[in-house]
Amino acid sequence: MWRPLAEAARELIDLCVMSDVDEDEVRAARADVEAAVARLRKVRRTQTLGQQHLTGGRRRPWGNPVIGLRNPIAPPLQVSTDPSGRAATEFHCGPAYEGPPGLVHGGVVSLLLDQLLGHAVGAAGRPGMTGTLTIVYRQGTPLGDLRAEAWIDREDGIKTWAKARMIGPDGVTAEAEGVFILPRAIRERSPSSPTGHIG
Amino acid sequence: MWRPLAEAARELIDLCVMSDVDEDEVRAARADVEAAVARLRKVRRTQTLGQQHLTGGRRRPWGNPVIGLRNPIAPPLQVSTDPSGRAATEFHCGPAYEGPPGLVHGGVVSLLLDQLLGHAVGAAGRPGMTGTLTIVYRQGTPLGDLRAEAWIDREDGIKTWAKARMIGPDGVTAEAEGVFILPRAIRERSPSSPTGHIG
Numbered sequence: 001m002w003r004p005l006a007e008a009a010r011e012l013i014d015l016c017v018m019s020d021v022d023e024d025e026v027r028a029a030r031a032d033v034e035a036a037v038a039r040l041r042k043v044r045r046t047q048t049l050g051q052q053h054l055t056g057g058r059r060r061p062w063g064n065p066v067i068g069l070r071n072p073i074a075p076p077l078q079v080s081t082d083p084s085g086r087a088a089t090e091f092h093c094g095p096a097y098e099g100p101p102g103l104v105h106g107g108v109v110s111l112l113l114d115q116l117l118g119h120a121v122g123a124a125g126r127p128g129m130t131g132t133l134t135i136v137y138r139q140g141t142p143l144g145d146l147r148a149e150a151w152i153d154r155e156d157g158i159k160t161w162a163k164a165r166m167i168g169p170d171g172v173t174a175e176a177e178g179v180f181i182l183p184r185a186i187r188e189r190s191p192s193s194p195t196g197h198i199g
Numbered sequence: 200m201w202r203p204l205a206e207a208a209r210e211l212i213d214l215c216v217m218s219d220v221d222e223d224e225v226r227a228a229r230a231d232v233e234a235a236v237a238r239l240r241k242v243r244r245t246q247t248l249g250q251q252h253l254t255g256g257r258r259r260p261w262g263n264p265v266i267g268l269r270n271p272i273a274p275p276l277q278v279s280t281d282p283s284g285r286a287a288t289e290f291h292c293g294p295a296y297e298g299p300p301g302l303v304h305g306g307v308v309s310l311l312l313d314q315l316l317g318h319a320v321g322a323a324g325r326p327g328m329t330g331t332l333t334i335v336y337r338q339g340t341p342l343g344d345l346r347a348e349a350w351i352d353r354e355d356g357i358k359t360w361a362k363a364r365m366i367g368p369d370g371v372t373a374e375a376e377g378v379f380i381l382p383r384a385i386r387e388r389s390p391s392s393p394t395g396h397i398g
Contacts (some may be wrong), residue, residue: 001223004214008232009208013271015239015249016205017262025238026200031233033207036228042212048342049216050300063216065296065304072212073272073295096272097264102250105264106329107310114306129307129339135332141248 002062002070009072013096066115074131079116081140085124085152085162087116092145109166114149117162117178120150126160128180141166141173144195150176158182201261201269208271212295265314278315284351284361285325286315291344302339308365308373309334311347315375316361319349325359326378340365340372349375357381 012033019026045052049063049070062070066078075097079186081087091112099105114133150164164176207287211232218225244251248262249385261269266276274296280286290311298304308327313332349363 001222002215005229005232008236009211009215011236012208012211012232013219013244015236015268016201016271017209017267018244019239020242020244021239022242023200026243026333027206029235029238030204030207030232031213032231032238035236035350037207037210037214037368038220039224039228039231040211042224043219043221044214044221048288048297048301050294050302062295063294065298065307068216071295072215072217087238095247095262096270098247098249098262099264100328103245105310105314106332107313108264110309110313110332111304111306114309115304129299130334130336132336133305133309133332133334135309135329137329137331140328148262160361171228174282 003075004066005076006070006072013072014094016093046107064115066112075112077115078114079119081119083125085126086149087119087123087151087164088147088149089116090145090147093141093143095143098143100140101144104146106135106144106174109137109141110176113150113164113166113174113176114178116148116150116164117155117176117180120152121160121162121163121178121180124152126152126155126180126182127181127186128160131159131179131181133179134177138174138175139168139170139173139174142168142170144169153177158187182185188197205210205267205269205271212271213293216294218298242267249374257298263314265311276311278313278318280318280322282322282324284319284325286322286363287346288315288348289346292340292342294342297342299339301342303342303345305334305336305373306375308336308340309375312349312363312365312375313377314346315347315349315363316375316379317354318357319351319361319363320377320379323351323359325351325379325381326385327359330358330378330380332378333376335373335374337374338367338369338372341367341369343368357386378382 047087065073079089161178166174264272352360359379365373
């Protein structure tokens with residue numbers, strides 16, 4: 001039930017930057033959104049979705065700003081992974097993600113690649129929070145249909161290096177490297193029980 | 200007129216991840232949002248806001264996903280700058296920006312710092328698109344009230360190095376360095392006519 005609401009909210013976000021209706025329509029639309037807000041505000045969670053899922057023992061990243069089905073900020077990315085630590089996604093980046101004219105904001109590129117790097121290390125059983133993230137921008141990333149991929153580069157002790165790239169219609173637009181630190185909770189557990197991406 | 204709509208949409212985004220109302224209310228809220236979407240969809244822009252502002256000759260970043268008043272994805276940050284190339288902002292990061300439980304998504308940290316670095320180089324009259332962005336994460340960035348600052352580190356020919364940091368209640372959470380390349384259009388113009396951040 002939350003997913004269709006988030007999908008409608010994604011359309012609303014897109015139209016906030018792309019609609020060109022007159023002032024009366026904007027006011028009426030605002031009243032509609034405020035009516036939805038008034039309904040949803042009646043009961044507020046005491047914990048964030050991330051905190052709740054943590055205590056629930058299982059991670060369902062519904063609220064994640066890149067992949068969360070319940071989070072209208074997320075495009076959302078649907079990421080496929082394999083245990084060798086490869087992660088890949090195809091997605092659409094609309095005008096709400098624009099930085100330079102017609103291009104995806106460079107910081108949004110870093111946001112999406114950071115998330116994808118996390119999927120790669122998680123899939124390889126080497127989850128962790130990002131220690132260092134480096135993005136090299138090769139060319140502007142055009143708004144529209146894009147794909148991205150990530151893979152494990154090397155491992156050394158508690159550190160894992162992963163790489164990723166963003167790919168537009170004219171090839172690679174940005175390359176990323178992330179250094180991930182294995183959390184203590186995982187280090188002290190059996191290496192055969194990866195729990196997926198945590199950051 | 201667009202700003203109040205975007206503010207209502209920001210509340211909606213927050214509630215998509217934080218509301219705990221029952222299914223009937225969620226369905227009714229979705230119908231309200233879809234009514235707003237139907238109104239706004241009646242006239243759609245042919246150019247993005249970034250493209251329109253470019254042809255208009257003046258940059259008003261209303262659609263920017265970090266500072267854009269019309270973009271519900273943006274917190275939005277209000278950035279103050281001075282001509283020495285310092286940029287600073289105080290803002291609130293709510294649950295929609297959550298990565299690890301209770302913490303801001305590391306990629307969101309990179310998104311916000313990239314934008315702030317851009318303000319610093321723009322304020323110094325050395326605008327450009329990000330060439331390389333490096334983020335070092337020192338500790339988790341807690342959701343809530345945060346501040347960030349950026350400054351020019353050094354310049355060499357067409358390159359400008361800027362640094363930034365994110366600051367939470369327990370001090371610096373992340374440090375950033377960005378290398379910015381001066382665009383040809385600016386290089387060929389009088390050095391006394393900076394045009395602000397373009398990426």
